[in-house]
Amino acid sequence: MDIRTHASIDAELCGAPVELEEGRSLVRLRTTSRMAADDSGLVHGGFVFGLADYAAMLAVNHPNVVLGASECRFLKPVRAGEELLAEARLEPEQGRKHPVRVTVTRAGESVFEGEFTCFVLDRHVLAGL
Secondary structure, X not given: OOOOOOOOOOHHHHOEEEEEEOOEEEEEEEOOHHHEOOOOXXXXXXXXXXXXXXXXXXXXXXXXXXEXXXXXXXXXXXXXXXXXXXXXXXXXXXXXXXXXEEEEEEOOXXXXXXXXXXXXXXXXXOOXX
């Protein structure tokens, strides 16, 4: 399946697709010391969220998909150098609204869970601005 959205994503910051099928994606992120928020190597949650968000966008896989809302839970801390996998699954669509559930794991252990409300627009969100 071809990737139809977010073509310019930096894989070092948001992860790289491992699997992509209709309504589902799996994205891998290898965390680095550049992502650390402190001297202990704690990865800033924004990088974990970015990984989950990218996985959600790929599960929808439409050129005009945007994130409208999210509800998420950070379950465990992540240390620089750890590898994360985000699995996103599209829930039943409601018109333009595309709910997506995302789980991020580290070695099979859940570190993040989120519900992302994505919208597919008629045109790119920046068109006409």
